[in-house]
Amino acid sequence: MAGVVLMTVIAVAGFAIAIYAAWLFHDLPDGTELADYRPATSTRVFAWDGTLIGEFAKERRIYVPYDRIPPRLAQAFLAAEDRNFFAHSGVDVGGLSRAAAKNVGNFMEGNRLEGGSTITQQVAKNVLLTNEQTLGRKLKEVILARRLEASLDKKQILELYLNEIFLGYRSNGVGTAAYNYFGKSVDELSLSEMAYLAALPKGPSNYHPTRRKEQAIDRRNWILGEMAKVGWVTPAEALAASKEDLVVQAAPARAKYRDADYFVGEVERRAQNIFGDEIYSSGYYLRTTLDPKLQTVARIALMDGLEQYDRRHGWRGGWDNIDMGNGWQAVALKRAAPAEREEWQHAIVEKASSSSVSIITATDGTRGRLADNDVIWAFAGKGLKSGDLIFVSEQSKGLFRLHQVPAVNGALVAVDPWTGRIVAMVGGYSYSLSKFNRAVQAKRQPGSAIKPFVYAVALENEFTPASIVMDAPISMAGANGAKWSPQNYTRRYYGAQTLRKGLEYSRNAMTVRLAQKVGIKTVSQKIAEYGISDNLPAVLPIALGAGETTPYKLTAAYSMFANGGRKIRPHLIEVVQDREGGVVYKAEARKCPGACKRAFDGTESPKLLPDGSPVIDPITAYQITSYLEGVVQRGTAARASVLGRPIAGKTGTTNEYRSAWFVGYSPDLVVGVFVGFDDNRSLGEGETGGASALPIFVDFMQQALKNKPVKPFMKPKDAVFVSVRGYEEAFRPGTEPKPVVTAAPSDIEGPKPYTEVWRDGLTEEVPSQDAAPERKPYVDEAEPILY
Structure with a gap:
């Protein structure tokens, strides 16, 4: 009987073990699936020159093959x-x-x-x-x-x-x-x-x-x-x-190069649109269009320019005022400083008067005083008092500079006009303080920065550099029947003017007349075709920049003036390869003719078509470039002439000085700068594109073009050049002014009306009695958009 029980127990135990084993191993993989297994791997992001600028990953992993x-x-x-x-x-x-x-x-x-x-x-x-x-x-x-x-x-x-x-x-x-x-x-x-x-x-x-x-x-x-x-x-x-010490980095770093955070953030968004969440696990090699040297210059130029604007508008006071007892350092350090300004330190005001301010730094307790000009600046504004928490940087031993984070913000975009490569992009003052990328996300009115496109449409529709347009008061019915009367910045008018004068001096009345003659529907459609803005209403204020666009789009659109009239596709991602090196995406869309595959035989190499699609005549593109060179030489952007090389560009300022713009270019680089508050409030009286945005452009271009050869803008080979009122102008063949044939004495009937002499002019309105003669260039324009 005992043996039967023992055998039963053994059988039950064996059966139980068998059931347990069957349950335990029923879904056990066979291991063969690991033959093709690859763990989730980071996508690594590189600049054009191979500099690591970012990494996308849920698990940070760089896959290294065994060999x-x-x-x-x-x-x-x-x-x-x-x-x-x-x-x-x-x-x-x-x-x-x-x-x-x-x-x-x-x-x-x-x-x-x-x-x-x-x-x-x-x-x-x-x-x-x-x-x-x-x-x-x-x-x-x-x-x-x-x-x-x-x-x-x-x-x-x-x-x-x-x-x-x-x-x-x-x-x-x-x-x-x-x-x-x-x-x-x-x-x-x-x-x-x-x-x-x-x-x-x-x-x-x-x-x-x-x-x-x-x-x-x-x-x-x-x-x-x-x-x-x-x-x-x-x-x-x-x-x-x-015997070696153990020395490691203070913390894991995504990349040592950190000046491109806005750029990398936008690359991540675009890569996700292409590949979905695979960018976080598939180990792609992603090469971008970024030029790290230009990117660093762009970040510094924008930050410096915004700080200069901010300093012009006064000291706003310390961000807090606390008791100087134990623990004040911890309170001070809770306030985030711009990570991009590594030299800034947290400090507290120990004693303050209008002649001297002593401070103590929060990190190491260093005592010092503020520079005299900063004391003057502070007390011209909100002043300083004991216990105020501030940012400082050490200028020399014991002497500190005073800083405040600008309330204003902005963006800078730089693009290669021939390829569409975005070589630099900064979307704000500090990525560590605000991730909002104003270069691609801030939609603002461009003001007069839109005018070159209006003039381009006119030159493509029967107007020529010899055409005359009246600069005189103009009124018309606006929205809801309201009267709309665009005015020039100077509130003065200058009579019959060529297109060059209208664009160089940013004449509002002339631009509206021009758009009216061409047809605002045509202008609106063309602006959309150029890639500046979609779905613009066909209303005349569009001609003065009433529509909205982004710095990214506007800067890219200016490329067509620099490259001979081709609309390029701006892009940040150049090529993407998988972990085996296979190309899974590339921005280059041009097709090489079959001759590209042949072995070199000493004959001429095959030629690729240029990037982009033609949207305006190359002669029109050069005409606008010539006008915009005049803007720099004589007009509203004369401050850029300090660069000492061919530069073209246009300022823009919107109603009530809410946004300031400058978009300018050399033959090989187009740069757009935008300055404005995130809540779209006024920048202040006189803060035009020439005052706020242009200096940032100049600072950037001085470094970007340093040691680069001076190149003129290329003239179209089939253009006809004729002097008009002292300026060499380019004409499409057959549109140039014809020589005046002197009539015989018997045919002279006396003075001719002005409208008969300039038959292609637009002179149906007589200038007002207060029209003044041409004046010397003024500093800048602000074009009120009144509607």
């Missing part, structure tokens, strides 16, 4: 985790026995149990299983390890391990860890650095490089000793490496 992993780096991990890796078949029986023996003591002492897992088992656990500490998971791990060894070779398994393992510091895999800890690629690591990375799988927090530095060095040195025992390094090499 690119330094042998000693792999050996360091083998010494630390599984020195018999190349000898066992997935499970190290000896290692499991040693771990079991140690776990008796660990259990008695309440310590975490050791698993004795091989690298193959760790790959199985990390990729296919969970981290739960159960017997069932351990059994699955053992079985999967055997299956992996049957499906993959050792190098493949080790490659997976070294790219999958979490190593702390927001690092998955050795490639990311090398960059995050040491700012290096894996092939640049020293022996001691390799050994430290190999210490981390046991628990990154246990061997943190700063908080637990002593334990980290001890573990690193133990690994060096193990490598020497096996013969992977010499004892001398191990000893030398063990």
